[in-house]
Amino acid sequence: MDFGITGKKALVTGADSGIGWHTAQTLLGEGATVVVTDLDQGRLDDAARRLDATPGAVHAFAADLTDPDDVARLHERARDAVGAIDILVHAAGITGAQGAFHEIDDAGWSSTIETDLLAPVRVTREFLPELRRGWGRLVFVASEDAVQPYANELPYCAAKAGILALSKGLSRAYAQDGLLVNAVSPAFIHTPMTDAMMRKRADRLGTSVNDAIGSFLDEERPFLELKRRGDPTEVAAVIAFLCSDAASFVVGSNYRVDGGSVATI
Template sequence: MDLGITGKTALITGADSGIGWETARQLLDEGATVFLSDKDGDSVAEAAARLDHQDRVHHAPADVTSVDSIAALHRTVQEAVGEIDILVHSAGVTGAQGLFHEIDDKGWVDTLEIDLLGAVRVTREFLADLRSGGWGRLVYLTSEDAVQPYDDELPYCAAKAGVLALSKGLSRSYAGEGLLVNAVSPAFIHTPMTDAMMTRRAEQLGVGFDEAIESFLGEERPYMELGRRGEPEEVASVITFLCSDRASFVNGSNYRVDSGSVATI
């Protein structure tokens, strides 16, 4: 299927692994030029080197907690590829964990700085690019946690709910200019983030890694009817669709890629 994005230029944050990297791979396969960014310069360079179509691959580090760093990224992007047509904001962390009474202000602030305000800063910096050509796509990675919060990671849940609200609000502001804004909400995907979660769980329970996953699915995510972690490419395929001409009437939506994990309609 021709997605109509040959020749478009995409910036992907949080692109050194997992969903961000797989999205880069799929957009490249569809003919887009892709600029990868992540906080660690060496890591994102290594990630970029693993991709095909190297003539259309670019990369640079950026810290989403820093306005100056994001502005520097924008200058680098403009020098390398010009204005972007597509922004996929995937950068984020699990953040502070524990029950509400166990998390102090710093835990909340640090999580919100990256997961919510990071999205705000990146969007603000690149919004003019996305509005300029009469055709733009902005996709945020949120989470099942945005609509189904869990009591042991409330800062992350609140941040992702904020990103979901940001996405919906922006979709009303700029659609008339051709900029479509949507969100994708995965659940328990096979990424370095969930690897770290399951490693901690295995240590806490005194079990193996696979057993930690199995117990997590049974005890914490009972509505994931497929009974496994999702794969990054399964999320990236939805993102890639939303970045395409095929999604020309999709705006302000939240696509759940969660194996049924969210228990409501």
């Protein structure tokens, strides 16, 4: 299928690894020019070198998305490199503060909300004018946690629920400008974030990482019917579809790529 994004300009946040990196790779494969961003320039440069791209198709600019001035600088550098963007994929995020609700203080809540909700707001606001030029795509990476919250990571759950509300609201505000806004909600994908979670679980239980994954699926994700971690390419494929002409009648939707993990329809 021709996704119709050859020559489009995309910005992918959180792109030094995981879902963001694989999304950048998929968009490049569909003919887009891609600007990738993440916190550390060295790691980002290494990630960009590992992308399979023609010369000049990838541009890597580090930015702290919790800093409005840094977001403005990212915008300036992206505009100088590729011009106005057509596609924004916001994949950057952190697990944030975890633990029992009564043990998480304001600082834990604030840092999680700042990165997982306010940073997407900030980046969207910065790039919105060029996404509203008649053809635009905006995809937020949310989470199963947005609709099926877990008691030990409530700041993350609340932030991702906010992302779904933000996505739906933006879709209603700007669809008439040609900007189609949607969200993708993964569950337990094989990324550095879940690697760290499973190493921590393995240490706590005194087991191997593989055993930790198995017990996590049995005890914490009983409805994940495929009984495995998802591959980031499986999420990137859905994101690329939502960025394409093939999704020209899809707006304000939340696509769950969760192996069945969310228990309801």
